[in-house]
Amino acid sequence: MSLVALLKMLGLGAVAIVLGLEGLDWLLALHLWPRRGSRQPLKEVLFFPSPAACVEHLYNPLRVHSCLCPLPHGLNTSFTRLLEHLLSACVSLDLCLFSFSNTELSRAVLLLHSRGVRVRVLTDRVYMAITGSQIGILLKAGICVRQELAITMHMHHKFALLDGRKLITGSLNWTMTAVQSNKENVIVTEEPELVRPYEDEFNKLWEANDPFLYKMASVSDPRQTQVQKDAADQNFDYMFKLLIIGNSSVGKTSFLFRYADDSFTSAFVSTVGIDFKVKTVYRNEKRIKLQIWDTAGQERYRTITTAYYRGAMGFLLMYDITNQESFYAVQDWATQIKTYSWDNAQVILVGNKCDLEDDRLVATEDGQRLANELGFQFFEASAKDNINVKQVFERLVDIICDKMNESMDGQPSPLANHKGPSLEDTPTNSQNGCSC
Secondary structure (H helix, E strand, C coil), X not given: CCHXXXXXXXXXXXXXXXXXXXXXXXXXXXXXXXXXXXXXXXXXXXXXXXXXXXXXXXXCHHHCCCCCCCCCCCCCXXXXXXXXXHHCCCCEEEEEECCECCHHHHHHHHHHHHCCCEEEEEECCCHHHCCCCCHHHHHHCCCEEEXXXXXXXXXXXXXXXXXXXXXXXXXXXXXXXXXXXXXXXXXXXXXXXXXXXXXXXXXXXXXXXXXXXXXXXXXXXXXXHHXXXXXXXXXXXXXXXXXXXXXXXXXXXXXXXXXXXXXXXXXXXXXXXXXXXXXXXXXXXXXXXXXXXXXXXXXXXXXXXXXXXXXXXXXXXXXXXXXHHHHHCHHHHHHHHHHHCCCCCEEEEEEECCCCHHHCCCCXXXXXXXXXXXXXXXXXXXXXXXXXXXXXXXXXXXXXXXXXXHCCCCCCCCCXXXXXXXXXXXXXXXXXXXXX
């Protein structure tokens, strides 16, 4: 065989091999590998609590080895995955959140804003004013924030929309406690049939809570304007954190609603975890912001609620006069106050539902005797008939002010004038000129 013929045969063989490999690659792509453009939508589930880990590499990928913090590096946790998804936004980020105090999540949002991503935030009108909330920081950075304007509703949504195509939602509040201590869940998905309803809901809420429309509507409703200012206003002389505690179904939530909103419903809805309202009162021309927490009475929420005892200046320990078990539990609740709160916390024992006199199982004398033994003041009250509700809160604020005055080592206190007027819901109008 000539050299030319041999070369031709080798050339043809090489061509055949190349064609065969290309054909095999095509068959594999056709039958075994996903076709281009047919990628399955993202679906991921994250569970919390998440172990503490360094996340600096997510913000500065080129400095991954320069971080000297003591936290573990390079861990793939639920929180790092959440941050990765959040930082993947390129065009827009819409957040609808109940509470937002996690500084790392706030840092991610601020970074996206600095990159030119359009950020819109919807949040609860009261929680945006909580100490530690990151909402104020977002506002200072120029991020557009709107709050739930309806007086009778709270914003309890927890979801984020990235670029209108990725949804992050679940039970997780964007707080340090939820991320590090709570059993929570987050779902991340790009399923269009799931993303679209959330997008519609966000746009609907965004329009409904337009502050311009609210201002127009509030012209004819001055009470709504005052409530809104009280909830979000940061200008006050003192802020008192108060807790209402006691067994389930003794009427804690109804008591709070009667005082804060002057409303009452006979329908029983068990409180889940903890909630609160804000009311601003005036004492001797000083503005006092009351942050009143309504706690769940069930045993399964006890670990959550006791965490809120710290920093509380006053407690309303409540029992139901028609329920002896709730009265017998008062001693246990008092022990929890002593264990988890600060030493100077003031307590009032409240026998609620005194309107149900025919069903009474706990005598007034028994309630007074127990209060004396525990060193508490005592009231019987009724949220339904609005009996002693305001008086209970007024007295609790008074004794907190008295204790504050005592702690000032004899220095005159602006709250120490016992002969002054009782708490008012609106400031006293000052008069100019001669008072004679």
